[in-house]
Amino acid sequence: MTLDFLEHLSRKPKQLFLLDDKDRPQMARADEMDISAFFASLTEDEIKRHKNVWQELRPKNEPDRFLRWLFAFCSVHTNYQSNMAGYNMIKEWYEWMNRPEALMDRIKLSGMGLYNNRTKFLIQFAIDYWSNADFFRKSEDETWADCRNRIVEKISGLGMAKVSFALEMIYTEECEVFCADTHLFQAYGLDQKLHSREYERIEKHWIQLSKIWNVPSAIARAIYWNRKKQENDCLYWAKVFKAK
Numbered sequence: 001m002t003l004d005f006l007e008h009l010s011r012k013p014k015q016l017f018l019l020d021d022k023d024r025p026q027m028a029r030a031d032e033m034d035i036s037a038f039f040a041s042l043t044e045d046e047i048k049r050h051k052n053v054w055q056e057l058r059p060k061n062e063p064d065r066f067l068r069w070l071f072a073f074c075s076v077h078t079n080y081q082s083n084m085a086g087y088n089m090i091k092e093w094y095e096w097m098n099r100p101e102a103l104m105d106r107i108k109l110s111g112m113g114l115y116n117n118r119t120k121f122l123i124q125f126a127i128d129y130w131s132n133a134d135f136f137r138k139s140e141d142e143t144w145a146d147c148r149n150r151i152v153e154k155i156s157g158l159g160m161a162k163v164s165f166a167l168e169m170i171y172t173e174e175c176e177v178f179c180a181d182t183h184l185f186q187a188y189g190l191d192q193k194l195h196s197r198e199y200e201r202i203e204k205h206w207i208q209l210s211k212i213w214n215v216p217s218a219i220a221r222a223i224y225w226n227r228k229k230q231e232n233d234c235l236y237w238a239k240v241f242k243a244k
Contacts, residue, residue, distance in 0.1 A: 118157070
């Protein structure tokens with residue numbers, strides 16, 4: 001891959017190149033921030049600060065990895081405050097394992113909503129996970145995207161973005177998928193509801209730039225989001241993973 005496109009970073013571009021499935025360049029209008037310019041603006045301090053947080057929070061065992069998946073389930077159709085509240089209510093998972101009524105009570109009390117579907121999906125996920133935890137890990141003979149897509153086909157209640165989010169939280173520095181929420185679609189000049197089929201295309205572009213700029217994809221995405229939130233790092237929500 002050539003780096004010819006880097007010369008345009010000295011000015012604020014209004015368009016950026018995406019690649020289609022055959023690696024042919026295709027133009028897409030950028031919205032608030034050109035993605036290439038964003039990567040060029042990353043600072044060593046930002047990257048180091050975010051890496052340090054996620055190295056400290058890196059899951060140490062299988063229960064830790066399971067908890068990251070629970071957080072992803074709690075993140076569906078809610079804000080980060082409700083996400084945190086819901087997670088804190090269900091993180092003692094052994095108290096509701098195979099007890100749907102107990103889980104639903106906790107979900108209702110948390111106020112994060114969607115309690116019928118969350119209960120159904122979480123109960124099934126817990127059974128599936130503890131029956132075969134290896135299924136939710138990347139194998140040596142598959143790409144990260146293949147791993148994510150395989151899990152999406154099996155899991156109920158999480159789509160591509162939220163499965164990617166779980167993988168980002170578990171394998172922050174090595175995973176090569178990204179959680180494309182509505183804001184990332186907008187940054188690519190797209191509407192998440194109208195252009196969902198573009199997911200893997202913009203993900204590929206994001207991952208390519210992450211490699212070029214030598215920053216983990218998940219770290220870059222965290223910085224992008226935290227700039228919008230005017231936060232220095234992810235601890236304003238990820239503190240829920242800190243040991244008491």
